[in-house]
Amino acid sequence: MSVLEVDNVSIHFGGVKALQHIDLKVGEWEIVGIIGPNGAGKTTLFNCITGFYSPTSGSVRYRGMDITGKPVHERTKLGIGRTFQNVGLVKNTTVLENLVTAQHLETDYDAFAGILGGPATFAEERRLADRAHQILELMNLDGVAQARVADLPYGMLKKVEIAAVLATDPDLLLLDEPGSGMGPEEAHQLGDTLLELRKQFGVTIVMIDHHVPLVTRVSDYVYCLNFGEVLTEGKPDEVRRHPEVVRAYLGEDPEEPEASTVAAADAPATEQAREEYV
Known part of the structure; x- marks a missing residue:
């Protein structure tokens, strides 16, 4: 049984289709990464999983239990912990x-x-x-x-x-951009910490981050979202080298994904996008 299953989840805000037919599975003790450019729908997906948003269609299941209609505090009691883009501390x-x-x-x-x-x-x-x-x-x-x-x-x-989220004794930990504001060395140390947390606490982790090297280093499986849909999914290196993922991040139209990654410095993308990706 999966710890978390997102089945065909869509959410619309008026005429805006923020998520479209999202399927996602997370197994016991896995670290699953979610990447994608700004506006891809990553945090919206987290909000659907944790109860801040109610999906227009589809379902969210935690350890086989349908929690789609449960409020945030009940999901927390079940063992779902979550951090935010904007730090949620007193x-x-x-x-x-x-x-x-x-x-x-x-x-x-x-x-x-x-x-x-x-x-x-x-x-x-x-x-x-x-x-x-x-x-x-x-x-x-x-x-x-x-x-x-x-x-x-x-x-x-x-x-x-x-x-602070670990103090709630979560079974499933959702991290929204934990590497935000960190340099490469700090992000590397964070990756080591996440791997140690899984070992020490036996916790399952789903993480969103723009720092692709961090996500691909620690994750067992990766999903890439773009325009509210799953662009691709698979093993970290496969997703990172996927031509559509390179195009979404760097604005390229590569023939060979590995060659395009090496040539990222010549791509018509911002320096920030290059730093996040390579």
Whole structure:
């Protein structure tokens, strides 16, 4: 049984067909990458999977359960965690406080007990803080545990957001551009971290990122979207070299995909697109 199945999902906003007949499957402990140029529909697909959008047609299943009509909080309870393009953290509090807050579904006391306080409440708060410290240590973020989130650079904020989602104890982790704002070396380190997270937490990962080398290095399987449709799918190197993928990213019309990739510097594309692709 697949962990996640997206079956023939389409979503329309008025006359705009944002997604058209999307099929996607994610197996246990897989890392699946989703690439594609801006406006391809990648984040819209994430929004359909996590419940922020309701698809016009099609279905989303999690471990065989149809969750198409379930609200966001119920999907979170099932074990689906998600990061965002724009960092979703409480920026005026510390990194540690964000991770403790993220574990609110795990608390064993109600709001009234939390207001009054007491030995059991304090013991539970210590347990949540200890678990937060363990996650930060695994993410190499223990040195910024007491730092205010608003004072951190953007690349580190993305790592903190992943840590906060891990604190919710997800079974399926959806990462929306985790490498955004990172240089090549940072992105490489992030890739190593994602591989370690899968090993340590036994988590299944679906990731969107414009940094194609990052996606193809860590993913077991890759989908490429363009204009709201699946352009191609397959093993990472096959997708990266596919002529239609090269054309979508670099504006080329190659005869031989490998040759066109080498000649990317001569393609009529922006420097940013070249950097993301090669």
